[in-house]
Structures are given as structure tokens and as C-alpha cells.
Amino acid sequence: MATSQPQITPELVAQHGLKPDEYQRILDLIGREPSLTELGIFSAMWNEHCSYKSSRIHLKGLPTSAPWVIQGPGENAGIIDIGDGIAVVFKMESHNHPSFIEPYQGAATGCGGILRDVFTMGARPIAALNALSFGSPDHPRTRHLVSGVVAGIGHYGNAFGVPTVGGQTRFHTRYDGNILVNAMAVGICRTDQIFYAAATGVGNPIVYLGSKTGRDGIHGATMASAEFDEGSEEKRPTVQVGDPFAEKLLLEACLELMASGSVIAIQDMGAAGLTCSAVEMGAKGDLGVRLDLNSVPIREVGMSAYEMMLSESQERMLMVLDPSREEDAQAIFTKWGLDFAIVGYTTDDLRFRVEHGGSEMADLPIKELGDEAPMYDRPHVETPKRPVIRAEDVPAPASLRAALLQMIGSPDLCSKRWVWEQYDHLILGNTVQRPGGDSAVVRVEDGPKGLALTCDVTPRYCEADPYEGGKQAVAEAWRNICAVGGLPRALTDNLNFGNPERPEIMGQFVGCLKGISEACIALDFPIVSGNVSLYNETLGRGILPTPTIGGVGVLDDVTKSVGIAFREAGEAVILIGDTGGWLGCSAYLSVMHDREDGAPPPVDLAVEKRHGDFVRGLILDGRVSASHDIQDGGLAVSLAEMAMAGGVGATIETLPQGPAHAVMFGEDQGRYILAVRESEAAGVLDAAAKTGVPVLRLGTTGGHELTLPGGDRISVDELRNAHEGWLPAYMAGVATEN
Amino acid sequence: MKARVTVTLKTSVLDPQGKAIEGSLKSLGFDGVSNVRQGKVFDLEVAGDDRAKAEADIKAMCEKLLANTVIESYRVEIAG
Amino acid sequence: MKARVTVTLKTSVLDPQGKAIEGSLKSLGFDGVSNVRQGKVFDLEVAGDDRAKAEADIKAMCEKLLANTVIESYRVEIAG
Amino acid sequence: MKASVILFPGSNRERDAARALKHASGQDASIVWHGETSLPAGTDVVVLPGGFSYGDYLRCGAIAARSPVMDAVRAHAERGGLVLGICNGFQILVESGLLPGALLRNNHLKFVCRMQHLKVERAGTPFTNGYTDGQVIEVAVAHGDGNYLADVETLERIEGDGRVAFRYCDAEGNVGQASPNGSVNCIAGIYSERFNVLGLMPHPENFIDPLVGGTDGAGLFASLAKAAA
Ligand SMILES: Nc1ncnc2c1ncn2[C@@H]1O[C@H](COP(=O)(O)OP(=O)(O)O)[C@@H](O)[C@H]1O
């Protein structure tokens, strides 16, 4: 073992985020004191991000299989089979903390990371989505964070060349100190052209591809520590900077290389770059790995083994190559102007050995690095149930008309056009349903298949009742897919929570997961990939529990998909599902009364399934001209969105029983609004009755106004001004500060 | 008073632009060129003739807007 | 040899970025600021120690690539 | 029609362009690497596709404009061959001097992707004989640097010679407030002096299919196919 290494002091161990008992575990495992490089390697492998030590035990229980699932959690991304030999590869990942520190680069590199996860498996990305949670609009940093994050996501996706077709954007004071940036990428490949991380064969070359290694994002605390910092600017940790140009070249080079048949295994370098990727490739393939850092392409002089092993420089890949194809591989990468270097080879000794400057810097048992990582069953307490709020006890607005305008002009319900117009959502020429509706729909190559894609969660509900909130997040994703005519197939999740060492937070996590699992099982909607982000907490205040669900659905004939827009006058407007006027925990309560109390609406999964299947059936039979699910803001907001989208109004003659404001703004689940040709109306109502689906004809489309019972009339233009106004005005408000 | 602010990336921060430009210069035949890094300049005028105050104000502008001090450093020059 | 190239928009060309930045600075309370113009700097190294040749080469780089002489002008400084 | 789509590092709408060309002509376009020094024999139309060649670093299109293949493209244009530059392709054309002026950052400084009406200022060119004079079409823009600018004399010449191909306008065809980027005279695209080179910021290549936003872009490629036939 190399000498001239600093003493491993308790402080140094602590700076590496390792608890004393975890360090003891290391000593027992290797039977000696680790070198500094080894300590760094352990800290990378055993941190929450890589080892999932707080969440693993609970994630085990998730439903992850179905006949169409090719690859569940555990690889770079999940994979499903959509028929005709086509596989869909997708995953969602967070870049929360980096985006709070440097919003533009943080969000950009987040997109880069998730795109890499997808094309590492051999898939060409065809769509991206993003779910964003920001602090209160009044918070001094919010504006700066919004503009930086959106510009960063836009720049990376636009330059890379993937359409960003959907997502969510919310504001809540509980994110003031911890914003959430969850990015999702979706790609396609042939089912027989999928690539995995597991290395095979002894003595095969391990190749480094992509950009050079610098001191990007190296473990802050450690780098700052006096021992080997020499206080020099050079060595201080630096924010990762994304280079979408390099990523685009890496994509093309990798796909070309994969097609040439010379790739045995491939793994992108994400968090703790070289360390995690090399260990994973070896461990998954039951092989040892020997790295020679002298041949790692570096950007800065005098980088230590420690720095190279922990660097998070972007746009890099590790690959096990068929030795006989070395020249062709090299040629492809030279053509694309990317670095290509053989940095090691596979061995049969199940050791992870790292050499630098002629001395051995690390020699560790490769499987134990992952398998023996700590796993905690942290104490958790259930979130106390909240009382159900009766609609009668919630004040009605002076004017429904004014209330609706205020609702659709509120930060969470307003149009997010300002966001998605900064994203190229049309590139590739396959975007059939654009941002602004329920799910986005993208055609798969030249068709006939299409994918329905959405991101959903209602953190308000999860905070009030994690179990119901977890169910609801999955149910809403399912609904958003059914609403465009898609068959929900599988989902990816991004579980964002506070500090798991606090039993209440762990209770939220466990509760949400229970709800999510039940919904996945009931809706035949397995989880194939995901990501956990914990410790989203400032000064002891955690974020709202935010388990973002990324749903993927399939249309066998993409031409059958429908959007939310009323297009024709004289069509029947039909409500699907029961309306009880549930105002507890609703957007109405928070927007109009600045209250977030009460139990959230319960989700009946059997009902969700029945209604979703019914609506999808009608759409695929070509009997529906517009369709929208009912979510935040209730019936009135959904009606307004349908009128605004098509510039066609509607006259509503009939409403469900109950207090008007509860009926208009209540958030009962399992509901949709459909527009169908008058000639279809009777048949649709009849079919619903036969299937046991509650149905009610609300009125008829037409004109340029939304007319409510009792005579309230709002012109589509007035609705649009309220809906489109808030975000641009807010962003134009004051200059964004760094 | 006229002033110039020069904003450059901190040394160890990746500069993809500089990298691409260097590559292009080389392919145009300028082989001897190396370590190309790109930065920004802002030319601006500030009212008043209190040099010290101007300098302080411009520093504040850099901290608040002109430079992203997480990844960039800046220099302020006040013209004669 | 180290050198710095400064590229600025010709005065006749209006500068949307400069204008926007000026607006932001004003709304941040820097009322006295005016005529904000944004430009670029390139720091680079050239091989050899023939100052004149270096200067000529770098001028050529500007003409060929670094500046778009339709809208930009440039200045070359060679560090002592 | 024999079309060649030039592939620069960072181009990302080359497939979209090739698809539109094939849709119009039934023939596959050849994808030509930027390092080539000649075009495939018999090339009728050269297309510089959209994207972020060289990451848009330095200036959009600046580095690509100096790549080897551009000499061949220049020669093709001098022979009177047809050249179409879309978005980043337009930026490359101005950077390479094949078209006058420059494309600056959008006046609002943000990337903008949205549907946009265009007025066909001049039908009957090899690029627009599928349209009528003054026809209003709807396609999309998707760019951060589409703010066209030229000095006064150049601008007068372009306008005087009727070399403005498309202007941004509203649904009724009113030019004025409709520019998504602040470009002078709402210019969305211009021709070379001989009308054989066209550069435009919007993306007709993504509008060839009623299922995906309409077919208003198809006319441009149909025109090319006709001209080259
Ligand atoms: N950050 C974002 N990026 C892209 N699209 C977004 C973003 N935020 C919201 N949207 C789009 O705005 C529309 C409204 O969002 P949302 O209210 O969450 O609808 P839903 O719950 O039906 O997905 C959706 O089409 C969504 O894709």
C-alpha cells in the first residue's frame, strides 16, 4: 500500500460522511486501516446516494414485475417491451442540491445524467420530462432559481436534441431552502440490442470514454480539509459544468460503437464517477477490476488517485470492450473527437485494485463494497390522520366566476407555458400531444405506436396522509395516461423526502411507499426504475414529502390519441365519476383561504381502474373528441383548461348535487371530463351505465364563453389572460439575483 | 465614469467553449495555441465622479448579477 | 506566451444582452448605470517567444474565427 | 432529387430534414460528414440542418462555418446549386458569408420554442413555388439566437431586391409585433442574390404531417423536389 498518505483520523472519517460504526465495519471488512483513497472509495459507495442505506429495506417490497417488463430496478434504467421488437428505456433522477447551489449548471447536469442512464443501455432518447418544486414566490431566491433551472434544463435538452415534452412546476414555502429538480428521460431501442453494466470475461480491456477528468464536484468537506488542500484555489471542489455538446457526441459515438458489436458491457460515470462505475461493472459480473489511473485522461495537472476516483466530471463512460475490436472502437471515438483510453482490465480475483504512479492506492474486495454496505431499518412513526372537512364548513366564494379566475391564475394552477416554451418540445417531429395537456404523446419513429408520458404527485396530499398521497400520485399518473388514450404500462419514481433519521420523516417515506405499492399492484402498473433523494431539509424543516411518479403508457395506434381541447361547437360535455365535493386539502382551500388542513381525498383504486379503462376504451373506439382528467382545482379548473386549449367555450346546464363551490372545486378522485359528438352522447351515457361507471351530462360546447349554471359567464379570452398571466409577470417582476 | 468588468471562469471549472474554440483554431492551422479559456467583459458607465463609490457599486453589481461567483471570478477597472 | 483577446460589438450594433442587463441592474437599485455593453474575452497561450509573430498569429485567429467582423471588433494584448 | 444533409458535430435536426426530403421526393438524402471535402456526385440540394453545431460555442454556427465541407458547399452554391440552411444552418450560412448579416441573441434572451405564423414574401422561387405570394403558413420556431441584423445598406439591398423569403407575422398575416426574437423587419429568412441559397430560422421540416402539428412546411420541400426534378 502506498505510503505518504495522511493519517485516517476520526475527523477525516466524519468528513467522509461515515459514522464511527460504519468505519468499524470497514476495518472488520478489510482487516486493516484503509488508505485515504480507499476511505474515499468507501465513502462514495456507502453514502446514501449510492447505497440507499436508509431506503433499501423498504424499496425491496415494491412491485416491479409484469410480463412486459424486461428490466426492473437495479440497472441504469428500467425497460419495458411494447411489442414489434421495440423496448422503451426510462428513468427519473433528482439533482436537487446542486440545483439549489448553482441552478443553471445543477439542472443542466441533472438532465445530462439521466439522458446518459438511458443511452448507456443502448437506447436513443426520444423524450424528456421534468418535475420542479420551488419555494414560495415571495422568497428572495425563488425567481433566480426558477430562471436558472429552466434555462439549464432547456439548454441541455435543446442542445442534446431531445424534446422536453412534459413535467410539473409547483411553488411552496416548504421548498424555500430545498428546491426539487427531478428529470426523466425516455428512450427506445430494439429488444435484442440492450446493453448492461455486468462485465464478462477475464482480462478484457476496460475503456474510458468521453470528456476528460477534472476536479469537478469532489466531496466538499474532504477537499476543504487542511491536510491536503494547501489552501490552493486549484484544489477546492468545483461545481460540475454540463457540456451537452460532448454528451451529444458521446451518444452518437456510443450508439455507433454498440451497433458495431464491440461492446461487452457499458456503464456511465455518474455520482462518484470512476469508483461506482468500475465497482458495479466488476461486482455485477462476478469479476475483479484492476485500474491504472496513469492512463486516465485528465484536464488538470497533478490530480491524485483520490481525486480521480471521486471526480464527478460529466459526460464520461466506462466500457468493457471485445479485445479484438479495439481499433474499430478507437476509430469511432476519434472520429467523434472524444477521449478514448484503456484504463484497466477485468480480473478473476474479485478484488478492486487501483494503481497510480507505480504504487497501489487501493486493494479492496469488490463485491463487499456494494453488498456489505450498511442497511438501516430506521425508526418511523405514522403520520397522524387528519379530520375530514365537510364542504358545508368551507366558506363559499362571493362569486364563483371570480374564484375560478383567481384559481387558474394562481402559481400552481396557472399555465406553465413560460417554462415549456424554453424547451424544444417539437424536435424529432414526433410530438403528437404537446405540453399543456394531460400526458404528452410522442410517436415512436414512424409509428404506428406512440408513448404517453407524464410526471405527477400532489405533495399537499402526501403531507396530510402519506399513504393516500402515495396512492394518489400513482393514480393521477395512470389517469393522465388514460386521458389521452394510453395504456399505462410502467412507471419510474423519484422519492424526495427530508431527513430519514427523524422518525416522522421516515414515517412519511414508509407511508407513501405503502400507498404507491398498493396502487401499482391494483393498476397493474409496476415500478421499473427510480431514485431516492433524502435529507431535503433546512434548519430542521423538511420539504413536503414529494414522491414524483413518472408514468409511461403505450398507444398501439398513436393516431387515436386525443387532447384536452374543445375543438367543435355542439358537442356533449360529459363528466365521468362521482362528485362528492371534497374540499379538504384542496387547491381551493389553499388558494382561496390559505389553508392546507383536512384529510386529502381518498383514492378507490378499483374505481380508478374501471373509469380509466372505460375512458381509454371510448377513446380507442374513436368516440371521444376531447378528454381531460380532473385534478388540482376540480371540475371548474378542468373545464376552463379544455375551453382555453381549443378556444371553444361551453354552456354547463347541469352540475352534480351539492354546494356549488364544493362541486366546482372539490377534488374527488377518479374523474374525467369528455367531449363527444352529439350523435355519440346517448351511446356513451348508456355504455357507462352498463359498465357501472357514474356519468353525467354537464352541457354542450360552443361559443367563446364558459357559461355556468346560474348565469356566470366567462369569456375564453378572460380565462386565458388569467391563466397565462401570472408566471410571465412574476418572472419579469424583478431582476434575478445570484 | 466609464468602467470595464472582466468575468472569467475559475481555473478548475470546465470551459467547454474554450475547449471547442481551441480545437477549431488548431484545425485552422494554428497549432501552437493552447489553454484557450473564454470569459465575458461588460463595459458600462456609472453616474457621479466619486471613484471609490463607483468601484464599490460595480463590485456590488458583480456580486449580485454580473458574475456567478460560484464558478466565476471578476475584475473591475475604472477608466482614467 | 500568454495573450488576451477582447471582442466587443461595434457601437453601431445594438446589444440586446447589454440592454437587458442594464435593465436588471437598474431594477436592483443601481440607478446611475448606463450604456452597458457585453463582450467576450479569450485568454490563450501561443508557443514560441517571438512577440511580433504571436501578435500576427492572434490577429489572424481573430479575423478567421474569434471575431465576426460584420458586427464585432477586437483587441489583442500580449502579456509581458 | 439528390439531397445531401451535412452532419456537423452537434447537429440534431438532420434526421428531421432527411425525413422531410424523403417525404417530398421519395428519395433518401445522403448524410454527409463535415470533414468531407466534396459532396456526393450529382447533389442537387444541400441542406444545413438545425441543431447546436459545436455546442453553439463562440458564436452560433461560427465553428461549423469553418469546417472543410463548407468549401464544397460554397462551390456548389457558386455553380448555382441549391442550398437550404435551417435554424443553425441559417446561422452557419451567415457565418460563412454565403448570406449577409448576422443572427444575434433573441431580444428577450431566452430560447423560444413555439408555433409561429410566417408570411411567404416571395413565391415562385425554387424553395417556394409550392406556396403563393403573401400566403400565411404556420410552423414552429425553436432557437435562442434568431435575431437577424444587417447594416443599413445591406438591409436596403436585401429588401430592394426582394430577397426576404419569410417574415414573422400573426394569423392574419400582419407583420409587426409578431417577431419571436426581435429580428429587423421581422425577417425570418432571406435569399442569396441569385435566389439559390435560402436561410431561415423556423422549422418547416417538422411540419409535414397532419398528426404532428400540420403540413404547412411540406410546401418548401415539395418545391425543392420540383425544382430539382
Ligand atoms: N417543468 C415543466 N416542463 C414541461 N412541461 C411542464 C412543466 N410544468 C408543467 N408542464 C406542463 O403543463 C401542463 C400542466 O401541468 P399539470 O397541472 O401537472 O398537469 P397534469 O397534472 O395533467 O400533468 C402539463 O402538460 C405539463 O406537462
Ligand SMILES: [Mg+2]
Ligand atoms: Mg391531468
